[in-house]
Amino acid sequence: MEREIHAPMSKEEAASLRAGDSVYITGTVYTARDAAHGRMREALDRGEELPFDPEGNVIYYMGPSPAREGRPIGSAGPTTASRMDKYTPMLLDRGLRAMIGKGRRNSQVKEAMVRNGAVYLAAVGGAGALLSKCIVSSEVIAYDDLGTEAIRKLQVERFPAIVVIDSLGGDLYDRVYGGASALE
Amino acid sequence: MREIDAEEITRNIKEMCIRANYFLSPDMQRAFERAADTESSPLGKRILEQLKENLKIAGTDQIPICQDTGMAVVFIRLGQDVHIAGGSLREAVNEGVRQGYTEGYLRKSVVADPLERKNTGDNTPAVLHVEITDGDSVEITVAPKGFGSENMSRIFMLKPADGIEGVKESVIAAVRDAGPNACPPVVVGVGIGGTFEKCALMAKHTLTRSPDERSEIPYVRELEEELLDKINHLGIGPGGLGGRITALAVNIETYPTHIAGLPVAVNMCCHVNRHIHRVI
Numbered sequence: 001m002e003r004e005i006h007a008p009m010s011k012e013e014a015a016s017l018r019a020g021d022s023v024y025i026t027g028t029v030y031t032a033r034d035a036a037h038g039r040m041r042e043a044l045d046r047g048e049e050l051p052f053d054p055e056g057n058v059i060y061y062m063g064p065s066p067a068r069e070g071r072p073i074g075s076a077g078p079t080t081a082s083r084m085d086k087y088t089p090m091l092l093d094r095g096l097r098a099m100i101g102k103g104r105r106n107s108q109v110k111e112a113m114v115r116n117g118a119v120y121l122a123a124v125g126g127a128g129a130l131l132s133k134c135i136v137s138s139e140v141i142a143y144d145d146l147g148t149e150a151i152r153k154l155q156v157e158r159f160p161a162i163v164v165i166d167s168l169g170g171d172l173y174d175r176v177y178g179g180a181s182a183l184e
Numbered sequence: 185m186r187e188i189d190a191e192e193i194t195r196n197i198k199e200m201c202i203r204a205n206y207f208l209s210p211d212m213q214r215a216f217e218r219a220a221d222t223e224s225s226p227l228g229k230r231i232l233e234q235l236k237e238n239l240k241i242a243g244t245d246q247i248p249i250c251q252d253t254g255m256a257v258v259f260i261r262l263g264q265d266v267h268i269a270g271g272s273l274r275e276a277v278n279e280g281v282r283q284g285y286t287e288g289y290l291r292k293s294v295v296a297d298p299l300e301r302k303n304t305g306d307n308t309p310a311v312l313h314v315e316i317t318d319g320d321s322v323e324i325t326v327a328p329k330g331f332g333s334e335n336m337s338r339i340f341m342l343k344p345a346d347g348i349e350g351v352k353e354s355v356i357a358a359v360r361d362a363g364p365n366a367c368p369p370v371v372v373g374v375g376i377g378g379t380f381e382k383c384a385l386m387a388k389h390t391l392t393r394s395p396d397e398r399s400e401i402p403y404v405r406e407l408e409e410e411l412l413d414k415i416n417h418l419g420i421g422p423g424g425l426g427g428r429i430t431a432l433a434v435n436i437e438t439y440p441t442h443i444a445g446l447p448v449a450v451n452m453c454c455h456v457n458r459h460i461h462r463v464i
């Protein structure tokens with residue numbers, strides 16, 4: 001099924017998605033990858049606020065290439081989500097509603113997703129030039145010193161993705177070729 | 185003795201880093217066409233069409249094919265009758281990477297220390313492999329390597345008794361475990377023989393071979409074809425979302441080895457298999 005969905009995302013919208021659905025996302029998403037997740041964990045350990053409130057929000061695991069003059073962003077495809085698995089349950093428990101990346105998630109992440117009614121979406125890995133066309137603006141909001149790994153607030157328009165893990169724990173990767181990977 | 189200016193090396197490396205990240209070689213483009221024609225899953229076909237479109241946009245808009253513009257792996261075959269004038273070869277290469285990644289709007293993805301993890305800011309240093317050969321020319325291959333696929337690469341120190349079946353199982357296990365993470369359809373580089381490091385280097389080097397070109401050794405060629413067929417029955421498919429085309433090619437290099445060993449390295453590469461070659 002093809003669906004138009006929104007970011008930030010309501011609980012109801014997340015609950016209505018099923019593994020295998022094709023979606024187009026419009027709205028605001030935040031980028032964060034390895035280093036930014038490490039910093040967010042440190043911030044929480046120190047009892048500080050996060051750079052954005054995860055409640056209802058969508059994180060895109062992505063570090064862009066530099067933008068040319070006059071363009072909002074460079075190449076902007078997904079990075080491997082499992083590297084963020086260690087940090088993800090703490091964000092899900094604070095209301096993070098959806099994640100966009102590529103590749104499998106571990107069982108702790110899946111459990112935390114089901115517990116909180118969140119979804120995990122995959123964008124096509126290696127299609128960074130194509131996906132950049134769906135990003136209309138980009139602004140660094142935290143950790144500027146991390147360069148490509150800084151947290152960016154993006155406005156996206158009809159950004160294409162596939163629902164891989166739904167809020168009931170259904171996993172498209174398991175369904176299409178079964179079995180656990182070495183990551184589990 | 186032929187003199188080649190270090191600056192000429194720098195200029196070439198710079199241009200090659202940029203070009204490799206904006207355009208795939210024609211043989212990789214043909215491999216995409218063939219894949220899109222053979223894929224039977226509708227979603228898989230759609231993803232392959234998107235990847236073709238992605239390549240077109242990269243070329244016309246001058247934007248990298250993938251945001252992970254890689255760590256710059258550089259192979260140089262340096263003729264022994266060549267003298268590099270006006271600077272060191274290593275510094276010339278790194279300067280080329282620095283200029284290419286800065287002026288070409290490529291992502292800086294290298295940290296100075298594996299544990300302290302501070303970004304070097306210019307994507308240096310390159311990973312440089314130099315081989316001294318006969319003659320008076322310099323052959324350069326630049327292969328920017330993304331880490332989604334690099335992270336899924338494996339090395340297996342098999343026993344001689346494991347034989348060719350052991351090799352097949354190892355390669356299949358590596359591809360299956362990589363699943364969606366390596367950005368399929370993948371190109372699989374396999375090194376068999378040598379020592380621990382030699383087989384890893386062969387696995388990397390063979391990724392720079394055209395996906396259309398098969399090994400000249402008859403049994404190795406057969407192994408490449410058999411493995412490609414087996415991999416394309418795993419069901420992983422484009423984007424790892426199911427389908428027939430999981431790999432575009434399996435490239436194998438072999439080398440003599442020790443009586444006690446059978447090293448096998450599997451270097452996974454995504455469909456953004458960048459390699460560019462020049463002879464100076």
Ligand code: SF4
Binds near residue numbers: 125127333334366
């Ligand atoms: S594995 Fe390749 S295609 Fe995928 S994100 Fe990395 S460089 Fe890009």
